[in-house]
Amino acid sequence: MLNILLLFLNFCKFGLLCFGGGYMLIPLLTAEFVGEGKLLTPERFGNLISISQLTPGPVGINTATFTGYISSGFPGSLAATLGLVFPTLLLAGAAMSFIIKFREHRVMKGILYGARLGAAALVFYAVLIFMELSLLTGPFDIGSIPAISPGALLITLSSFVLLKRFKWQTTWVILLSGVLGALLIPRIG
Amino acid sequence: MLKKLWLLFFTFAKIAALVLGGGLAMLPVIEETFVNKKKLLTQEELLDVVALTQTVPGIIAANAAVSIGMKIAGFAGALAALAGAVFPSFVIILIIAILFPGLSPDNPYWLGAFAGIRAGVTGLIAATAWKIGKNTLKGTFECIAAAVLLAAALHGINPGLIIIVAIAVGSIYCRICAGRVNRAEKSGGKDPEKC
Structure with a gap:
């Protein structure tokens, strides 16, 4: 205990x-x-x-x-x-x-205005980190740029288009990505 | 009320069960459910949550669940969302720990499926970031500030520190703008540039 x-x-x-x-x-x-x-x-x-x-x-x-x-x-x-x-x-x-x-307070408005800018920057940063983790075959370095995985790139592009252009639900995009990954990535990398 | 609690529990359970990679990977599903469909959060409030999750200690998923639950349905909402975020992982890991205590995953299809989900989530986050960028980067100041903060993040500066610096810069900028608006109103001039 x-x-x-x-x-x-x-x-x-x-x-x-x-x-x-x-x-x-x-x-x-x-x-x-x-x-x-x-x-x-x-x-x-x-x-x-x-x-x-x-x-x-x-x-x-x-x-x-x-x-x-x-x-x-x-x-x-x-x-x-x-x-x-x-x-x-x-x-x-x-x-x-x-x-x-304190949402309506003048000082809080300034704080939130700044915090949102910082948060937006961190979301952009997350996109880059996720690209590195999911699309590249190794960590990014100026000296030796690693290869891009073609299967993963295809999945990322289709998920972006399915969500943005065809308004798919995120659940279905994620499930489809998993199925495509199991089929494509062992074969084409 | 009960309906809201159930929505919080169910949505965060769905996020925890589906989304690989943790942290901001869940942002697209949160945006879809609470901002676009149910209209319980605005996109600005979503960014408040992102800022909060990066400054308060603790894992990001739990921070996001608690702060969104609190915003939508008070303390009960925070509890419901947190329970949802924890429940599926807890069960899945417990099953794995009981069945395969020493296992390392090496089935190529399994690994392929996970790599596929991570790649798919990258596309989803990119779409969310696109929208956030369009709504947030309205003027020159915002673009430059966000670019500098992004560069700082890429140089390995701690995210919590980035939010704190952003808060300081944003507060000062708003103060300067408010002063400019006051002076313009006194002199009865045209509408000054909006902040």
């Missing part, structure tokens, strides 16, 4: 420390759980991270559930996952109610 409580508190701490999303969990988890005499070997941790990234759902939730289960079974997975999102519930909830309350 103490074990489960400690797991919950540990993941609460991770939830408070990971700025900028689930990938920030990896160094935090490594320090806490990976190594000699600890819960996971580096190899098993590597597998756990790649399964968490390949499985649908937020990477942070996947990783927390997995680590919690390995640590103490079902109660552990529940404690780790709830611990991870508990600080978010309080912090993001409080931040949003603050924004709603």
Whole structure:
């Protein structure tokens, strides 16, 4: 029981420390759980991270559930996952109610105006990152530009056109992308 | 009210079950459901949520679920959306952990399907970014500011820091504009350039 409580508190701490999303969990988890005499070997941790990234759902939730289960079974997975999102519930909830309350205030209007510009820039940035991750066969570098995967490029272009021009629902675009990927990518790369 | 809570739970469950890659990958589905179809959020409020998810600690999906739930249906909404965002991943990973505790995925079709979904999501985000760009970059100041912030992100500057700098620059710019509007009104001139 103490074990489960400690797991919950540990993941609460991770939830408070990971700025900028689930990938920030990896160094935090490594320090806490990976190594000699600890819960996971580096190899098993590597597998756990790649399964968490390949499985649908937020990477942070996947990783927390997995680590919690390995640590103490079902109660552990529940404690780790709830611990991870508990600080978010309080912090993001409080931040949003603050924004709603002072929305019409002059200072808040300036803040939101700037925040939206920053957010737009980060969305453009996300597009570039996703292009690098999904279209290229290796990380981008000016010195050695990696090859483009033709199958992935075809899927990206068709999903853009299906959503923008033909007003498809995102659900169907994502499912079609998965089917096309299974058919095309093992064959043409 | 109950209908809104169910919509929040169901939409975030759908996002968590379908979207690979986490973080901003879920933006297109959020926009489709809450902005375009249900009209519960405006596109500007969606950008507020993006800014908030990048500045508040915690994983992005949970931040987005809580802040959108809070905006649409208060604290109960935040809980419903968060439960939805967590539930499918929790079940899927639990099944994988129980069935294949040491497994590394190496089936080529499986990997192909996931690579395909990631590529498809790239197209969806590009479409969303296109729309956000059209709505946000209205003038020269906005274009230059966004370009500089994007360059900073590409140089590995922390996203939270980028939002904070953007807030500072935006606040000062709005203050200057408001001053200009006041002076123009006093002198009874023509409509000044709008901010």
